[in-house]
Amino acid sequence: MSTASKFYSVLTSTLFCYLAVITFIGTAINGVEASHRIYPQFQSLSVDIVDQIHRTAYHFQPPKHWINDPNAPMYYNGVYHLFYQYNPKGAVWGNIVWAHSVSTDLINWIPLKPAIVPSEPFDIKGCWSGSATVLPNNIPIILYTGLDSNETQLQNYAVPANISDPHLENWIKPANNPLVAPDHTVNRTAFRDPTTAWLGSDGWWRMLVGSKNKRRGIAHLYKSKDFMNWVKAKHPIHSRPDTGMWECPDFFPVPKSGENGLDVGITGRDVRHVLKVSLDLTRYEYYTIGRYYPEIDRYIPYDTLVDGWAGLRPDYGNFYASKSFFDPKTNRRILWGWANESDSRQDDVDKGWAGIQTIPRKVWLDPSGKQLRLWPVEEVEKLRKDPVLMENTAVELGQHVEVTGVTAAQCDVEVSFTIPSLEKAEPFDPEWVNAQDLCAPMGAKKQGGVGPFGLLTLASEDLEEATPVFFRVFKADTKYVVLMCSDASSSSLKEGLYKPSFAGFVNVDIEAEKRISLRSLIDHSVVESFGAGGKTCITSRVYPTKAVDGEAHLFVFNNGTEAVHVEKLSAWSMNRPLRMNN
Known part of the structure; x- marks a missing residue:
């Protein structure tokens, strides 16, 4: 039996055992701030009238309330999916769920009900950011961070309840969660935002989880043979002193030449890798370009690039928590980013909404090899x-x-x-x-x-x-x-x-x-x-x-x-x- 077939068998068995109806309930997140200031008095204020004056016309946003990080973007069976952090009860951060929208053109979006909400012991205090992986037998799986009752950050997974549903509207969280819990060497309150996983030529799955140790930013590497049982590698894939918490890490390959994208598991002589992190201390992002060495599980940035706060950025403005995905329909790598408001929290409450996603951007390596290029997806030109x-x-x-x-x-x-x-x-x-x-x-x-x-x-x-x-x-x-x-x-x-x-x-x-x-x-x-x-x-x-x-x-x-x-x-x-x- 092939590796892919064995994996499919294990996963199918797991889903059969844990298939259940998930009751979606809203749970307020109190006492956990992470990167967001908490305004308990505003978190659950209902919005009757939405102020339209500064609302965008063609950027992604829901009809009302707060949004932040884009989560788990993917293209699956002819449909683009975008999940995102959303407060269904108010226009400030809090009550966070995974909202879910689908599109066939990246421009027009149909809202669905929330895909993931706090409901289980492993995520009862929060369902935070994560990524999507499409497995070899065309099964999508979401990896996300949940907070338990002790506010320990855990890495969980969710799968579609009905794989034949073209919109994948319902998701279940199997009972064998969490997949990864922090051991004694990991900061349990700074351990979040798993990346898209990739399958190496050695048959091991790998994923990264952002973390920190004091002021050292860390991308922990985890490995699995069956996607269910994960072990932490002996060392991080990369870390850097004096950068603080690495949120929303993104790790992906780019070809040395041309503008096409690559699926996340591609390696080779003509491939370079990009590691992007969101800096909790500064509220902006930076990235490096370098070589990934799977045989030693190390990523080494080019020494000609700055690896730190003064490094290259995908965007030098109001842009954070970005997440990319490979679009097999068009052979592009596409990046989403969150643009928060620059007004006051009272302004957000008054207008009834806060946050947008920037126009999705195609990403490729500049011919110089020294930086990335980003450009709005061509679909926006239809408007x-x-x-x-x-x-x-x-x-x-x-x-x-x-x-x-x-x-x-x-x-x-x-x-x-x-x-x-x-x-x-x-x-x-x-x-x-x-x-x-x-x-x-x-x-x-x-x-x-x-x-x-x-x-x-x-x-x-x-x-x-x-x-x-x-x-x-x-x-x-x-x-x-x-x-x-x-x-x-x-x-x-x-x-x-x-x-x-x-x-x-x-x-x-x-x-x-x-x-x-x-x-x-x-x-x-x-x-x-x-x-x-x-x-x-x-x-x-x-x-x-x-x-x-x-x-x-x-x-x-x-x-x-x-x-x-x-x-x-x-x-x-x-x-x-x-x-x-x-």
């Missing part, structure tokens, strides 16, 4: 309508050229800038290692040499409100340095908002190319921007008071003494999906 074109337009110092004919609060814009000369680029100080430290003092309103130039998104007509997304070019000793910013500091006249200036450096040879591109997906309270074809991505959450709906405007601007040219700008108003969890 485009009423195209607007601007070409061969010079933008001088202090100019703001409006892009008319587009719904500026709900649009998609792509622009390619050419730079005739770099002679006026400002000097770059080598001590400037953190791009975000530069964005605020050198914002869109501060005159420069080459830049700042870019887009003024969600702008009021008088420019009192705007979220500039822009580039600025500096001259270092041996090369030019390109800074990209998404600056929310002037996004709203409302007080009490978190309005950060997010930034990242863009790895381009601007001297040779003399051009750079920018794409922004603008959707009422979110601006997702992609610089240089997805080399640097920044997401901002904003809440304008004047630049709302039909009063929002879109401008191309330049505040550098060197003129720049709009080689080509294409913009589209965006339709709403026919179904968004309604």
